[in-house]
Amino acid sequence: MQFLATPAQAAQIDRYMIETLEIPGLLLMEQAATAIFHEIAALFPPCRVLLVAGSGNNGGDAWAAARILLTHGYDVAIGAASLTLPPDADANMRYFSHTSRITLLTPDTLDSFFSRDAAVIVDGLLGTGLSRPASGLYGEIIRRINAHPAKVVSVDIPSGISGETGAGQTAVTADITVTFQYAKPGHLLFPGRSHTGRLVVAKIGPEAGRPPLHLQWADTFSLPPRAADTNKGTYGRLAIFAGSRGMAGAAALAARGALAAGAGLTTVYTCEYVQDVLQHTLSSVTAQAIGGNPAYIAAEGSVLENCQARAYAAGPGLGQHAETLPLLRSIAQSSLPKVLDADGLNLLAADGSLSFGANTVLTPHPKEFSRLSGCSMEDILSSPLDTAGAFAKQHGVVLLLKGATTIVSDGAKACLVTAGAPSMAKGGSGDVLTGVIGALLAQGLSPFMAAYGGAYLCGKAGETAAARKGDYAPTAEDTVYFLGR
Ligand SMILES: NC(=O)C1=CN([C@@H]2O[C@H](COP(=O)(O)OP(=O)(O)OC[C@H]3O[C@@H](n4cnc5c(N)ncnc54)[C@H](OP(=O)(O)O)[C@@H]3O)[C@@H](O)[C@H]2O)[C@@H](O)CC1
Ligand SMILES: [K+]
Incomplete structure (x- = not known):
């Protein structure tokens, strides 16, 4: 830094x-x-x-x-x-x-x-x-x-x-x-x-x-070496709430990102349809169907009490189902470290549910941030540091505003992440980022550090993928593949 x-x-x-x-x-x-x-x-x-x-x-x-x-x-x-x-x-x-x-x-x-x-x-x-x-x-x-x-x-x-x-x-x-x-x-x-x-x-x-000075450039980041005498419990249990029919891929990418960033145990809480897909494609995560609806999550907050997670990651591919809201609200308001993204943010914004417990990371792109904050796209793009900082301060969250230069602010301090490549402007990148940040939270990093660390690690992986495969071909799977390489 x-x-x-x-x-x-x-x-x-x-x-x-x-x-x-x-x-x-x-x-x-x-x-x-x-x-x-x-x-x-x-x-x-x-x-x-x-x-x-x-x-x-x-x-x-x-x-x-x-x-x-x-x-x-x-x-x-x-x-x-x-x-x-x-x-x-x-x-x-x-x-x-x-x-x-x-x-x-x-x-x-x-x-x-x-x-x-x-x-x-x-x-x-x-x-x-x-x-x-x-x-x-x-x-x-x-x-x-x-x-x-x-x-x-x-x-x-x-x-x-x-x-x-x-x-x-x-x-x-x-x-x-x-x-x-x-x-x-x-x-x-x-x-x-x-x-x-x-x-x-x-x-x-x-x-x-x-x-x-309160603004930094996150131009380096690395996770500490793992000690030899540790086990999966050392690195935290991450609960990912993601996926709906037609968007199983978002849940899978978040899970893959979490695994590649070192979460000890990852469980995806999802609907039956996505559970089926994940069990056939991902062997290192457990998938649990909740809420009874086969096509999307329709669960109450009580599921949180049973999942014994150290951190939550919620949002990728959830769709826009009002029945998912009670669970999302419970996640947002809990004090456990958590990252909320994509449909999770859209659902909360549409409902006006902007009450967040401690240790919250939100990862909107500018359009999602506009829905969340009520600020115009023009204001966000012309003063991204100010708008991100004001929202973070008002709501007591860490706000990660995605972009070619990503901004992370907790309202008092902020940092810019320039790692990344144009090839990452593609569906799936955000899902991987959510999983990676969730994994870092599960390993005990502070919300601010997990946010900029996740953006940096994904950005560097995207740069490596672009160096090998060019500006067009790399996919979000490549970001996962090159994490840490
Ligand atoms: N201080 C130090 O110890 C050190 C400073 N250092 C150096 O100083 C630089 C900052 O110097 P600086 O403050 O004099 O400002 P600078 O950018 O040269 O321009 C000011 C002039 O431009 C004018 N102007 C403004 N906009 C304009 C426009 N659109 N079109 C036309 N004119 C315009 C403005 O006019 P005004 O706004 O007053 O009407 C004023 O006359 C800094 O970047 C670094 O290089 C280093 O040497 C290290 C030690
Ligand atoms: K100059």
């Missing part, structure tokens, strides 16, 4: 380093510029570099990088959107003030500046100080950068992308982004993620005593 900083937090941390730790801002800028230089030097021997500098300290980093590149034999040309700069940026700009390397970028000079050959463009137009969408001259500069054949190295964040939300319609598309101290949410959230290229996080100052 690594911490992320929003633009406001990054500015606060800069202030902390400058005012409390008494590190001059000019020195921090030099560190930032040195990191940019090293990335360029690692890829290109001395060559022509175009540097584009805006009106803030992001531009200051570019001016400082230009100086370091020049002293190492690179041929630099700087396109300046402004020559009125904050003090540290101004100091770095002045190094060039009596040279012919500066072009003031105006509609009249854009063509000549960007028609130059160059191997690299350094994008220091806009950083974390972006205060509005890029348009006008800035929009035109961004289009020129994107149209140039050179490799693009963005300073801190691709210009035009919001560091907070990843939003930005007119934005630089970078090959490499060198950010400072902490990655920003905008690097990981789409569309920002697709503009960032390879992300390099360069430490430019000490970390001790910095203001607290």
Whole structure:
């Protein structure tokens, strides 16, 4: 896990380093510029570099990088959107003030500046100080950068992308982004993620005593090695409530996910029809028909008292049967660790049953989350962190909002999971995730950890499947197969 900083937090941390730790801002800028230089030097021997500098300290980093590149034999040309700069940026700009390397970028000079050959463009137009969408001259500069054949190295964040939300319609598309101290949410959230290229996080100052951060990037996760003197009881009993006629596969995938993630004992509680299917296809789980209806679950909550589970996973393939609701409500309101997904969430949302006991993980995709929360899809997609966090806090749950970048929030802290592959945008992926999270809960992980751990493990398995089988062919079964490999 690594911490992320929003633009406001990054500015606060800069202030902390400058005012409390008494590190001059000019020195921090030099560190930032040195990191940019090293990335360029690692890829290109001395060559022509175009540097584009805006009106803030992001531009200051570019001016400082230009100086370091020049002293190492690179041929630099700087396109300046402004020559009125904050003090540290101004100091770095002045190094060039009596040279012919500066072009003031105006509609009249854009063509000549960007028609130059160059191997690299350094994008220091806009950083974390972006205060509005890029348009006008800035929009035109961004289009020129994107149209140039050179490799693009963005300073801190691709210009035009919001560091907070990843939003930005007119934005630089970078090959490499060198950010400072902490990655920003905008690097990981789409569309920002697709503009960032390879992300390099360069430490430019000490970390001790910095203001607290609440957002992390789940870029690693592993389960502890299993001790030799353990048995199936050590790893928990998971009760999965899933399946209805026509959707036995969802129950089977959740069960397979749970087995592959290490649950000690897995029992699927389902209808007669699905029980039959599971008994013929899955030998490592037990399946129990409950409720008396052959086609779907129609049981009362009393079944929970007898199943002696350490965790529940409920929802995959349940269908939309009102008779399933009493059981779902009992599961949702119990204090046992549990994960609720898919039809389980839809049924509870349709009924307005949004009362959850402790240790609850909900795993909606944006449409399911819209039904649950009443927020519009537009609000969810434009502010996923805020909407997920507000819902998690209000209902006392861990909310896992599925997406190409998955968000996990408990209302106080949150993390982003970027593991995954486009091949996973396919039916069945969510069922496997439910089973995996259920298994992690059964093994005693906290709901927050089980949620991001499950998303990470499934995402990595999906990446491996895509590496072997391409973007189209992998199925949810492949995600199960590659879990942990
Ligand atoms: N502080 C430090 O110690 C360190 C900081 N570092 C670096 O500083 C960067 C942050 O610097 P920053 O705060 O100066 O903001 P920055 O992104 O350069 O832009 C602000 C300027 O852009 C303007 N502007 C905004 N939106 C616009 C738009 N759409 N179109 C046109 N203009 C627009 C805005 O105008 P205003 O909003 O005031 O009207 C203002 O003039 C950070 O990303 C990192 O690279 C590192 O060196 C490490 C040490
Ligand atoms: K930039």
